[in-house]
Amino acid sequence: MxxxxxxxxxxxxxxxxxxxxxxxxxxxxxxxxxxxxxxxxxxxxxxxxxxxxxxxxxxxxxxxxxxxxxxxxxxxxxxxxxxxxxxxxxxxxxxxxxxxxxxxxxxxxxxxxxxxxxxxxxxxxxxxxxxxxxxxxxxxxxxxxxxxxxxxxxxxxxxxxxxxxxxxxxxxxxxxxxxxxxxxxxxxxxxxxxxxxxxxxxxxxxxxxxxxNSNLNEKVSGNLINHYQPKALVHSIKTSEIENLTEDLLGAKSVLLLLSDINTDNIQTYSMPSDPYKYGQILYSTLRLMDDRNFEKIIIELPPEKSDWYAIHDRIKKASFKEL
CATH class of the missing domain: 3.90.870.10 (DHBP synthase)
Incomplete structure (x- = not known):
């Protein structure tokens, strides 16, 4: 077809x-x-x-x-x-x-x-x-x-x-x-x-x-915990943890989706918008872009714990979920 x-x-x-x-x-x-x-x-x-x-x-x-x-x-x-x-x-x-x-x-x-x-x-x-x-x-x-x-x-x-x-x-x-x-x-x-x-x-x-209510028992679209996932492995980190990241620790085919203005000369980064609406506009296209660039690991700096970032947190959580 x-x-x-x-x-x-x-x-x-x-x-x-x-x-x-x-x-x-x-x-x-x-x-x-x-x-x-x-x-x-x-x-x-x-x-x-x-x-x-x-x-x-x-x-x-x-x-x-x-x-x-x-x-x-x-x-x-x-x-x-x-x-x-x-x-x-x-x-x-x-x-x-x-x-x-x-x-x-x-x-x-x-x-x-x-x-x-x-x-x-x-x-x-x-x-x-x-x-x-x-x-x-x-x-x-x-x-x-x-x-x-x-x-x-x-x-x-x-x-x-x-x-x-x-x-x-x-x-x-x-x-x-x-x-x-x-x-x-x-x-x-x-x-x-x-x-x-x-x-x-x-x-x-x-x-x-x-x-x-993230009720996984309610039948609605997108309520599964492992969803919205790129081919690359996704990990989320707090802003305070970024300074401990190094290329040796992450591997050469890793990228950090960065919100903060932090010195990260030792690792590859991709800047994300600080506005939650603009962030949401490009989140999926960015994850797909990282796949196109053959990154094997995507590290995402977690946004603020505020209600206007709630949907972003939900997508990051599901994108980074791994079955045990």
Whole structure:
């Protein structure tokens, strides 16, 4: 199979992508967070292709993408009142909401759970595609399961070239981290996966403190402890530990992703932004770049222990997790 690359500036690209999805094919699509691997959410065969292509466990749920909140009742039931507040402020955008699923939703989407995760992406290309299809699509990250999520069409090709029908190239992703997942199935909203929407923004809108719960038993995308991992081994260190690093200790094919202004003449470094939003924008592309440069070990200086860095800490923790 030859993977088509459909340019966003090429007339008819969205039409081609729409037809491929309608025919049961897989198409990588741009969102403001990361590139997703899209399939028609009503087509069981197409959905199963996602699991096969990614190597994704079938009990690991997929996120449903819609064009409008008007479609929500076709996919979810028992919709809580605080959803409208969140949707008004953050949809379209990097927010996914966990809700009770409609009985007609395919079990393949939810991994057998009675809950479904839904979002409305803000990328104009994908919104146009969703409106043209006039149906939901499921779209986990367009990469091999457990690896670093793609934030460009090139990243998708690196993992899935020849395995999927097409990539709708919408340029570099603006946010660079996956959506924030908020559980609305209980009385109090809970963040199950931190992401492109910050905790402070959510608390401000709802006017209440929000629980952050990394519950590995809850079935949502990205909740596995070993996730977002490059080919290189990843280690995290505190700023106070950097001065003890030497090339002899690390090995010649190691690089330090550095936040601080510290003298590190004895080791290779790569400077990362001090702003958490900008850091998130380039984290995945930086990890992939280090793989392209054939580094065998990536050491990451841990950012500050502040709420606006929470999603970054989550990704570093999962990228550096090693099975015992």
């Amino acid at each position: 030859k993977t088509l690359v459909l340019s966003e500036i090429e007339i008819g690209s969205i039409n081609v992508a729409s037809q491929l999805l309608s025919d049961g094919e897989l198409v990588a699509i741009p969102t403001e967070t990361v590139y997703g691997l899209a399939a028609d959410a009503t087509n069981r065969s197409a959905i199963n292709k996602i699991f096969a292509v990614k190597g994704r466990p079938k009990n690991h749920p997929l996120i449903l993408h819609l064009a409008s909140i008007d479609q929500l009742s076709d996919w979810a039931i028992e919709i809580p009142s605080n959803l409208s507040i969140l949707a008004t402020h953050f949809w379209p955008g990097p927010m996914s909401l966990l809700l009770k699923k409609h009985p007609n939703v395919l079990n393949e989407i939810t991994g057998g759970s009675d809950k479904i995760c839904i979002r409305i992406p803000s990328h104009p290309i994908t919104l146009s595609l969703l409106r043209m299809l006039n149906k939901g699509i499921v779209a986990p990250s367009a990469n091999l399961f457990g690896r670093v999520s793609p934030t460009s069409a090139k990243h998708v090709l690196d993992d899935l070239d020849g395995k999927i029908s097409a990539i709708l190239d919408g340029g570099q992703c603006e946010v660079g981290l996956e959506s924030t997942i908020i559980d609305l199935t209980e009385k109090k909203p809970t963040i199950l996966r931190p992401g492109g929407l910050s905790l402070l923004e959510i608390e401000k809108v709802l006017n209440e403190k929000i629980i952050v």
